Amino acid sequence: MSEGESSIPLPEVSAPELSVDTMTSITEELSSDAYEGRAPGTAGEEKTIKLISERFAAAGLEPGNGDSWYQDVPLVSIEAEKVTPLAITGGSEDMSFAYGPEMVVTSYQEQDSIEIADSEMVFVGYGINAPERGWNDYDGVDVKGKTVVILVNDPDFGTESLEGEFGGRAMTYYGRWTYKYEEAARQGAAAALIIHDTAPAAYGWNVVESSWSGPQFYAQTANGGSDQTKANGWIQKSVAEKIFASAGQDLAEQMAAAREKGFKAVPLNTKASVSFDNAIGKMDSKNVIGLLKGKTRPDEYVVYTAHWDHLGRCKPAPDGDDICNGAVDNATGTAALVALAEAHAKAGAADRSIIFLAVTAEESGLLGSEYYAANPIYPLSQTVGGVNMDAFGMAGPAKNVVVVGKGKSQLDRYLEGALTVDGRVAEAEPTPEKGFYYRSDHFSFAKLGVPMIYFEGGEDLIEGGREAGEALSKDYTENRYHGPKDEYDPNWNWDGVMGDLKVYYTVARMLAMTEDWPNWNEGDEFREARDKSRAGN
Template sequence: MRRAFSVLTLLASTAAAAQTAPQISLDTLKQVTERLASDEFEGRAPTTAGEEKTLAYLVERFRKAGLQPGNKGSWFQDVPLVELTPQNVAPLSFTGGKAPVSLDYRKDMVIGTYQVTPKAQVKDSDVVFVGYGINAPERGWNDYAGVDVKGKTVVILVNDPDWQTQGLQGDFGGRAMTYYGRWTYKYEEAARQGAAAAIIIHDTEPAAYGWGVVQSSWTGPQLEQDTPGDHMDQSKAIGWIQQDGAKALFASAGKDYAALLEAAKHKGFKAVPLGVKANVSFDNGIRRQASKNVVGVLPGSARPNEYVLYSAHWDHLGRCDAVDGDDICNGALDNASGSAALVALAEAHARAGPAKRSLVFLAVTAEESGLLGSKFYAENPVFPLSQTVGGVNMDGVNNVGRAKDFVLIGVGKSELEDLVKPFVAAQDRVIVAEPTPERGFYYRSDHFSFARLGVPMLYGESGEDLRVGGKEAGKKASDDYTANRYHKPQDNYDPNWNWDGAIEDLTIFYGLGRQLAEGSTWPNWYPTAEFRAVRDKSRAGR
């Protein structure tokens, strides 16, 4: 059963929340965001000069806020990374069909590899359409059933088979994306199946972003964890193709693209060999270099060996494909603003004095490369995960004004959702369903690295129902950011941002973190959550 919270407890907590609301510094939010998003920091790409400047500035602000170095006297945790830069990329070509198909790098396709090798080549590889590329025995679904794709090139659809469902009922959660819908899973499963290459078909709605995002994120230096074995168990090539390129491929193969897309939505779909062969090759520039997570702590007064965690990623894309001559992806909202929130919360907690439990402030690297910094911390924690009570992750703040609603991303997973309700209610706000569950935000930020290893983490944000302008204004602002700024050089700091909503959200995060740090409870995942078993195992005997 879920832990019961009585009405009296909720009312008491609500009153306490209203009485102990901190003063979140607006000046700090503005100063830190503007500085980190300036051209001086060159887009904050890991292992660049921009990282060095970012680390120095975060340490300066953490120290000034009143934090102590969190890693045995150091502010840093080394994160071993390997940087792979595709060079001399040949077109991705398909031969043997009705007509040859050739897709150009950047314009029609992007390509890369996890393998740490100076040259990647896929030659005369049979092409197989594997639908959504999912192998989920617990759901009775296997797109690889009855087909051997070892050494072959698999072409895969993005998202889940039921992403167009308007409700949340279906084999894969209906409209809400599961991890099976994420591109990371699709490459992981293709590698497990032995595929030489895995190519995802880009489609803006189920991907949740346009081709420009793929182009800017997947070109230039790419980072991966540097681990023994050089990832040679992964596919030789992974990438994306534009939907028009996919249609040309299927037409060359004599296949009905629309009919196969429809078939792939249904259980029992069988993979379809396309009768064509794929070819692509490229060189890799290889550079091994450690990046760094930044770790600050406010030691607890009574139970310093129990920890409450705040996290945000400091990195962005660095230099990227130029737009109107601008080739710096500054990442002002994503995630200079979240890093600024981390500093502002540290200041607020330090002003309040030590809590009974320790408060940890973690600025992680390489989120944009696949949550690498948080993944490394979670697998190599400075503070034991079994002793980490829970926490809050921040990836962008509200910069468009106060909202009437508050959205829990991935709702229905942990008891932190019960604990946060009084703080939301204290602002006369309501918790609402995630408006775009098909975008899979729960699996796209650093809280997921901790969740998958058992630590309950809250990921929430302002909804789209603004106090001024309502839902129409909120949706317009959200859509505008996604279309025109997300992962593009246009994500710049704007002195005209409205920070009122950010301050309200951070007040909620402060209250929740402070309550956890002053209390003695250990919130868990709900019994139906996929992370409950690993948490119970890690806490056994504690």
């Protein structure tokens, strides 16, 4: 038992049969071309939220926001148009790089047009300012009005252990692109360009190009994003190598130097120019919320989360298909919310209330879940904990489940209890360097203190073992993830998914039937927020 963990026994819960028909029919429907990739603010959203709310009602839930199924999430849509090539001058040769295959760029600022003109370029390593770790890549350099060039991930990437300034091989939030743009803005940079590198990014350039083309969604702000950088983007590693060579620098040498404490930013003595127009729109997208009210402690809540959105239309595949259908990511998770709602409602009310939350704009930076967490319908201090679901793999039954963030909270005990029925084991994610903990909706709740668990079907397959599981995972990431070919396949094997779904049911049902209040483990980064939240309750 972990230090501080409750001695309250786990409730005995038996998972019922869950509906594979619900899973297949909703996944197929939501990922059909008729939904056009489920981008926020489109006709695809209207169809999506209507389907979810209707299925929640049919399952026996009640509307989760008073008499409404919906929570408005104010968003702004900004799409870069007429993007000029990225021009680099001042080095040994003038260069130009094309939008799409060599670089992508967008803006967080609500301005009709953006121009970066002859902006001095500075390499700032990993772009991290972390006083608590004694690390500041911006120390001694003024980047106001300049273009900063940044490495993806954090300085410990590539180490084998989980020991180091930034958690060793496990990515910290400092390694995420969202943080890097945030810090660049705080430093006053005019533009921020992240160097794409497949291994530390955890996805190929195809994912960057498809994800960053088309409308980009951001939370509406009172100042219209005026405190943000004018332009944010990515450049191919091969592009960065050319820029550095023109500046008389070696990219590989500078990447190695950036991993060392005390790294000093390097002026590249080159200038960047790029311009584009912005197509701007404002909207209220929707979170969909259903509630199964508890019978004895209805003011205590357990939450399920899954995001309903995807990328909409994106870079076409070679066959011309330009709809990013998002079948696995995350029509499957949305279908799971409905299947679980059906099962819990059929079993009858638990002691605690259960929230079923389908959030918008996850693909744009967890915006829907972040909005709910900042504006909760049900108090976070009264939210016991929850389970996040994001993309069910179709590899078949496995001997394990993979926990993203294993060892962080006392919810691990509930998962391990749920797995004892069929003898499976919970394992830590094999690739913590990919930063999955910061890439899905549980993070929005976690950083405000609510214990959340996020796990997926494992790769140690009953048929084929780890080799087969890893091959299937790699195939999905390289050929379908965030692309037009993440489509429904009527030949999918749902056996593994349905086994995983029983675990999702059992974990949440146990939480809803106990008097326990699980916490983050002692020393975890989110423990203080939870303790303060509960103390003020």
